[in-house]
Amino acid sequence: MQKGGSNHTLSHWFPAFFIKGVRDSLGLPAWVVGASLVGVGPLAQSAGYSIDLAIASTLLVWAGPAQVLFFSGISAGMALPALAFVIGLSSMRFLPMTMALIPLLPMKDHSLPVQLTIGHMASVTVWAESLRRLPSIDERHRVSYYLGFGAGCIGLSMISTGLGFMLSSAVPQAFGAGLLFLTPIFFTCSIAAGARNAADWLAIASGLFLEPVLSAWMGPEFDLLILGLVGGTAAYLLKRRLKPHQGLFSS
């Protein structure tokens, strides 16, 4: 193994850790995100899209709720600019999520295409699992591990989207409901698994319990944005009270 110093991208590339990432993803996370994307197949079919485009949507969009919105919106004959706007709002979570990942990954050692690939792979599953797993991995191995983990999740999900497309009429409805429930239960467990202190729990609880209030009060468009800012800032301030020597603007 090489040690430090070199700026070559290759010296920051560790195939063994890529493989380890793939294998860890196949432990459970890739199966869960894969199962949650089975439901995209039948939706794509009823929108009149082909199986390869259903599979391509998992690779290129890589966001279950956005894919569900897209194919349902196309089926319902929604105007495309309006649909794009709704999908853009629903995907806003990726901005803070992806940003929060970056300090864990030594991005500056990698080229822009690799950095953008890292950003593209950030889904809830990959994000929550990375926040939990990356800190225990040696810093220079993290990008290889992360890329393997993401590739495992995306690869298995592409297969499951295709299977869902082919089997769309064969899935019993109760089982279909179970597949769609995977997303909320797995999101909840994933973020709670990484919670370490009262501030983390405050962020989770504010999201769960304020959402119904805010959505009733301000409608379904911008409620999540306000919720994230209010709940997240409250949790951050609590964290600062717990650790008073740190501040947003003082280093």
Place this chain on the structure above:
Amino acid sequence: MMTLPMGIEHFLTMLLVAALPTGIWRIGAVFLARRLSNQSEVFEWVRFVATALLAGVVAKLLANPSGVLALAPLWGRMGAITLGFIAFMLCKRSVFVGVIVGEVIVITSVYMTAP
């Protein structure tokens, strides 16, 4: 006006209407983060914002279920998330146990309310 083959038209629609509005946030995050030091407190704040947002997405998915999840009654969805979470905490935060318990309850609730 030029007409495109159906497959290409669908592909471009998916790219512009679904992939771009989603990817733009991820690309934006990479460029924003390049301007910050890894030690910046902004990352800490942003992680809390993301956590609250995600929990909000969960509440939204359960309160306004899409597709066949709407077949599960409200008590089934809420019971499944609550008991799944409790099982998860009791079993040393085992995601596997939480998912299984939640799934069993939500699927049972669909069968119990089926006509």
